[in-house]
Amino acid sequence: MDFDTLIFKTILLVVIFLISLVVAMYATYGERKIAAFFQDRFGPNRAGPWGLLQPVADGVKMFMKEEIIPVFANKGLFILGPSIAMFTACMTSAVIPWGGSLELFGKSYSLQVADLNIGILYIFAIVSLGVYGIMIGGWASNNKFSLLGSVRAGSQMISYELAMGLAIVALIMTNNTLSLNEIVVNQKNFHWNIFYQPLGFLIFLTTALAECNRAPFDLAECENELIGGYHTEFSSMKLGFYLFSEYVNMFISSAVISTLYFGGYNIPFGESFGLAPNLLTVLGTVFLFAKIIFFIFVFMWIRWTLPRFRYDQLMRLGWQWLVPLAILNMIITGAVIVFA
Amino acid sequence: MSLLFYILAALSVLTGLGVVLARNPINSVLSLIACFLTIAGHYVLLNAQFLAVVHVIVYTGAIMVLFLFVIMLMDMNRANEPHKKWTTKLAATLSGCLLLLVLLASTAKVMLGGPAPVLSPDMGLIKNLGMVLYRDYLYPFETSAILFLSAMVGAMVLGKHEPKKI
Secondary structure, rough: OOHHHHHHHHHHHHHHHHHHHHHHHHHHHHHHHHHHHHHHOOOOOOOOHOOOHHHHHHHHHHHHOOOOOOOOOOHHHHHHHHHHHHHHHHHHHHOOOOOOOEEEEEEEEOOOOOOOOOOHHHHHHHHHHHHHHHHHHHOOOOHHHHHHHHHHHHHEEEEHHHHHHHHHHHHHHHHHHOHHHHHHOOOOOOHHHHOOOHHHHHHHHHHHHOOOOOOOOOOOHHHHHHHHHOOOOOOOHHHHHHHHHHHOOOHHHHHHHHHHHHHOOOOOOOOHOOOHHHHHHHHHHHHHHHHHEEEEEOOOOHHHHHHOHHHHHHHHHHHHHHHHHHHHHHHHHHHHHHOO | OHHHHHHHHHHHHHHHHHHHOOHHHHHHHHHHHHHHHHHHHHHOOOOOOHHHHHHHHHHHHHHHHHHHHHHOOOOOOOOOOOOHHHHHHHHHHHHHHHHHHHHHHHHHHHHHHOOOOOOOOOOOHHHHHHHHHHHHHHHHHHHHHHHHHHHHHHHHHHHHHOOOOO
16 A cells, blocks of 8 residues: 555544544434434524534533542443443444545546455454443443443344344345445345335345434333443543443444445436536435434434334344344245345 | 464464453353454454354354353342352362363374374365265265254253143
8 A cells, every 4th residue: 555545544444433423413413403302392502503513512511510430330441441332333334435536646546445346244243342332431430330231232232233133134135235335236226125124125125224322122121120320430531431322322323334235435327417526426426425414313203203112122123023033034045046 | 464363373372361260250251252353363263254153143242242241131249159068179170181181182192293284275265164964074064063953952941841730
């Protein structure tokens, strides 16, 4: 890799990191506004015009709060927990193709930090590491409620990973590749995977909700049985990291869903408009972000519409419905590929 | 490249020692997780990206999570830690030493043979791996799959409760 590519990738990495943090920050604002809309309230409207400065105020509040580490907590692991949660949330963005390639100074740069030939599996591996942040934090708090909350979150995440993996297998079978960039290129001109894998998409969306610990799968936090769940003992920015990593995860999941099933950065029939390649790339990235924001909205829509599950219902849905459905989807996909 | 290897190798050895030497079982498990991650790093250095990622997914992401579950739910009071008889301890030490001997003998043979020749630079890529697994080694592959299946069924049978009669 030559020097200017290295510089470009570094800048891209920093920009993507900042964008994901800003999107996550304003997702908290969006969440509150949407909740307010669903419940016929105003939502935050005091800080700045339409309450737009509310996330900044929340951030400052999180930093200024008193930092408490319980006396009997395992101090090192107590700090390690939220750090892992945030770290794994931010790591996935490296393999997502955020756009086509830009022509700068006579050279072409791809808007993807690393085009791994096993991109999907990389995301999957990082997601499976995300469990540790929750489990270590919950255990290190030395509190029964935290431990139960983290066990709930952990077992939920590893149960739904299975169905998620099986849903992705069917997608890989139709696309013949594991590279995210190639999957996007395959979906050119409205050959979106959603039309070929509708069942797979539904399974993936459900498991993505469960992986983010979002309602209706937010059993890890449960006021009447578990207080705050795994982050009961956390305060100040450590709590902030846990809450914030959920929103970063939501952003990344939306990006992955748009990339895998909705054509990613590809504008359908974009080449036929006769635009300059650079402009087309930028428009493609904007298009991708529009889809991402739509899916973040869907996540919130589901949260404020559906009632939550009971824990045994959640496990039954995961193991007895989603896994067999995903296997069925795989068999049908295989049969269609072989016989059609 | 070789600097990276030595850093990774040192980390693997250190975390491996941490697994054995840590007094707290949780720290031991966490060292094992870190050790697995460094081994995944070694796979990447050997150009086997698929193997590295699968290693992380299966060992770090699934098996170690279950380990951590069990250990977290265990009672770890030092007072009611079980104490074994001295005969058991002696047997454990002896068999440990024997295992070390076997491992040393096998690695010594590998080291004397020199580094293995790399068959092709993209040997570890998923396409080549699939070709080897499903064409050359299909029979052992399917056999091990059946072995896993039978282990899973066995676990189900053992874990299933007899329905209580009221």
